[in-house]
Amino acid sequence: MATTTERAAARPDAHRMLNKVPEVTIWFWVIKVLCTTVGESFADWINTTLGVGLINTALIFTAVLAAVLGWQLSTKRYIPFVYWLTVVVLSVTGTLYTDILTDSQGVPLAVSSSVFAAVLTVVFGIWYARERTLSIHSIVTRPRELFYWLAVLVTFALGTATGDWTLELTGWTPDVSVLLPLGLIAAIVLGWRLGAGAVLSFWLAYILTRPLGANLGDWLGSPGDQGGLGLGTAVTSVIFLVAILATVLYLTRSRSDVIEADDLSQTPRAVNPARERIMLGYYAVVAVATAALLVWAHQQPHAAAAGEADAPAPATASLTPQQATSSFPPADIAKFRTITADTLAKLNSGNQAAATTRVTDLETAWDDAQPTLEPKNEQAWTFLDGEIDHVLKALRAKNPDKTTEVDALNTLLTSLG
Template sequence: MATTTERLSATPDARRMLNKVPEVTIWFWVIKILCTTVGESFADWINTTLGVGLINTSLIFTAVLAGALGWQLSTKRYVPFVYWLTVVVLSVTGTLYTDILTDSQGVPLAVSSSVFAGVLAVVFGIWYARERTLSIHSIVTRPRELFYWLAVLVTFALGTATGDWTLELTGWTPGVSVLLPLGLIAAIVLAWRLGASVVLSFWLAYILTRPLGANLGDWLASPGSDGGLGLGTAVTSVVFLVAILATVLYLTRSRSDVIETHPQAAGVANPVRERIMLGYYAVVAVATAALLVWANHQPHAAPVGEGDGPAPASAPLTPEQATSSFPPADIANFRTITADTLAKLNSGDQAAVTTRVTDLEKAWDDAQPTLEPKNQQAWTFLDGEIDHVLKALRASNPDKATEADALNTLLTSLSSTPPQSPTAAAGAAGTPAPATTPPAPKPATASFPPADIANFRTITADTLAKLNSGHQAAATTRVTDLEKAWDDAQPTLEPKNQQAWTFLDGEIDHVLKALRASNPDKATETDALNTLLTSLS
């Protein structure tokens, strides 16, 4: 079997080039972790905070990756800035591809972890069969460079999947989750010092830096209630980006990580010791699996992310049970934002919808430390519905019907209240209780065509949105549209159910009276609109 040096000697000089990857020093690992962390936090900032959406963010970074990788391939030698820029973009892109499988396609993390592990094994297998080496010090031909960058991309995807799967199994906080990859990397360093295969140790550590950097970023960015330091994704991204630029500047000036010449024959490996250390790695793998199994069986709350669904079917909640667990003021705030988002959607302003739903996400996240301890199951129920809204509105090709359905479902839950007595229900609507028992809101709306009720609900939500934005005149004008729509529908609706029609007519009259008062009181107007919205939902 030809050695690496022999194969390189046989390679024509025209096809050989200076090694375009850095020397593996402590700086290599420091900047690798920094790149992974800033890649994770920066992607989250664009995807979630700016509301660009997962698919759009993935398309953007795929295009950026093509440019960065093209730049890297065009260089004639190792250039720190270009090399590490490519690593950062690969980190983000590999992470996004895993998130697409998990959040958009619903692929279980166990499956995606297995698939990416298989893909990486294939890449390494073909690479080794063709080149007879996987060493980072032998990247001196175009095929090896292409194999190297493909392997790097897959390691980021695999590291993301296995890291998220670990969190899913254990329920660990970000701070605790940092310890596992850190401990495993320490075990790899020990194995390398004791004579383990250098190439195997390098790639194992390379994969583990992905969950280490991501967990570190989550720890810094997550709020204190989640076990983090509360810096936020924007601050975390800036801090680590500055650290990366400072490190790259140092390496550019010092050239301490530059491999000046083609690789020479390495020292003779010790096959016996390498086999012994393979056994050591097997023991570490078994111990890690045992730890994860143990942690999985400990009581913990499963992590709830953007792609998670509502509460488990084994213990379903009704909307009334969920909202009754939390302060009415908080629920009213969420309901107002949701109604405002729906109104913007119905007006055809998709950009404003995406921006407004970010306010809902922020308000929900800010309230989590207060709400979640009150009722974990209720919080998870509403969190799942909000996640469904975010996913629908941030889709790469949003479907208006799907968006409206998600918003209406959430609005129905947020507008649901515990059962009231007939007298209380009538009082809440601002009309005296009739002698006969009035229908509850849901039976009233159920008596009429859904299209009519949806139209009334849209106008009411739009009126509430204008009121909350401080446009009293616009709200008064808009409520006239509600009055006209209701009057136009009266010949059709009233014969269907006189009692239901009277019930809703009283609530609409209460809204008209509140908004047309000579000195309108915003609290009274809001209460009247929310009461009607509850009935219409």
Template sequence: MLNKVPEVTIWFWIIKILCTTVGESFADWINMNLGVGLVNTALIFTGALAAVLAWQLSAARYIPFVYWLTVVVVSVTGTLYTDILTDSQGVPLALSSTAFAGVLAVVFGVWYVRERTLSVHSITTRPRELFYWLAVLVTFALGTATGDWTLELTGWTAGVSVLLPLGLIVAIIVGWRLGANAVLSFWLAYILTRPLGANLGDWFGSPGGDGGLGLGTALTSVIFLVAILATVVYLTLSRSDVIAAQDPTGSPRALNRATARERGMLAYYAVVAVAAAALLVWAHQQPHATPTGEEDTPAPVTSQITPQEATSPFPAAEIAKFRTITADTLAKVNAGDQRAATSRVKDLETAWDDDQSTLEPKSEKAWNFLDGQIDQVLKALRAPHPDKAGEVNALNTLLTSLG
């Protein structure tokens, strides 16, 4: 069959990052604004993934709209799987990052043993196409885990967190230009576009107080979705990313020279990896706001303000929204459904963070008061070994403050 994936041009990378960003923002919007919940959102997108993947597999050739729609849905689904492990199951990000890296290595290993190539210029059979999409799904899950783990280690703001994956992608481009293996370089960059796109989405959507632009998840999704549609229309009309035929096989002598150069560039990639790891270790050792520190700092404010003073500066509808989510979480805790409670409290965190840019200016003192209590709730529900009494106490305290 004809090659079912696009040529790797600058347009490929631009739209890949756009798809990653809008996928992340759109999933957050559904999870938070529609109150669907993390697990239900994952189920919805798993069904959507099955549908769009069937469409992509049934196509006789590369169709930009179908292909990139599949990428968007895969990006959302892979991200949600990682979030479920982290938020609902309490799996440490270090463990999930390692596990997904191992799964990806197995996928690539089996793919290569069977097909003797991992090149995107050779996706001309059904097995190769299936291996390709499985690898793409795992790269999104791995990129989510490693990106979140990086933020957990460093405490970087959304804007600063963009720089590390961007710098690593630039280093990979340099390595590729100097003769590194093209297939290896492609997949390394592909993995890194996930944290880059997600960090861009967080930067656009996060409140200004968190180092973001404060556009919110809905507007961020619209902006990037329009950019994706414009790019897809251009590619559909220009057909500039269509792979006309497979690359011819080079002579043995040329392949030997390329292999020697590629092996030499592996040392370069090893140096880049060591440098990135050293940077993360250094950043982790620097003073920065940790989840525990954030939860502990508002405590002195709590004794200086009453619940009435904490809620009166804010719109009643917003307070009612926070109270509804808190009450739902408490009901799930009392019912013994820890997984559902952890998933529901994520909605509270997302809603509170999204409203920070509008609520905090109304009363910084009241906002800090409620922020401290919400942090205590998050800490209680996400503890490695949650204590039901502690969870109930934190949730009841917050409900009292919300009126």
């Protein structure tokens, strides 16, 4: 949806520069969704899979963001690679900031969603009061460029918070959760086609691409028993990074998304104030219907969202410690018990990142021993495998709960004798 009605908005001639953002074409929306998916999967991969830890990952990407944003601000024109690299890093950073509030500070998602919505409203309010336009086609001065990137960062944080809050309320699996933001974006496109304000429609769709991309990342990366395709966060990140690179190369060569200086050759869509007011009512109806759907879904019986800390206990019948371990070499059992106890100690000391890293050693040791242990006693191996899986899910949950983690580790320690 191109905001061409704002292209000729009043712009001061002093300090004018070339527009450093792309034309809003179908490619803009494709690559935006790709970037938001990478933001979700790449942040999770570094934070959880590599065990860097949430705070350390956020610090790393804040430094990277400062460098990349400085590069973008120093350019004299729109350069696809620099622009979209900035969007990718903003996506990762915005996701991490939301996760810090939720995971480290314990801020409820309802609160963080409300706070980010208020912050975005303030950013837009100050931006409009100063510049009299919020159009993407008017980013031709330094203040507007700074407002634009600040708004983009907050939209990523807001999209992350509202997307996670939706999953928390509904318990939907990733494959189902993709449908809500996709449907809302379709409703916005319809509203824009019917005469809704182009700038409002643009920013609503822009915010919704964040939960859409995040849910796509979860769907591709989550295991099959959690409603995903099981590709993993690393593979998902690589796939989308390659897709982003290919798209950026195409745009660099074709220049199909470049807004030429003072390009007014296209006839702007006529503005119909009465029609825009009607479509504001339409957007209000869509918002009320969405809220009603979420309330209804929340009231239905459902498990926690896939990947949350309260993962279900293993379904295998319980075995005594003697039954679970007697068939296996004592040295192996001692190794598993040592790693589990070490993980519990790190968790009790308040070092979640170190505990998450240490539990990866348990997963590796268990997988390495599978060819030897499973043939000795398949029932005992399946039982312990389920309990180890429970531990891994608890520690690697997007919003880990310490009580659930400790319970899972203590249960495994008991089973290991």
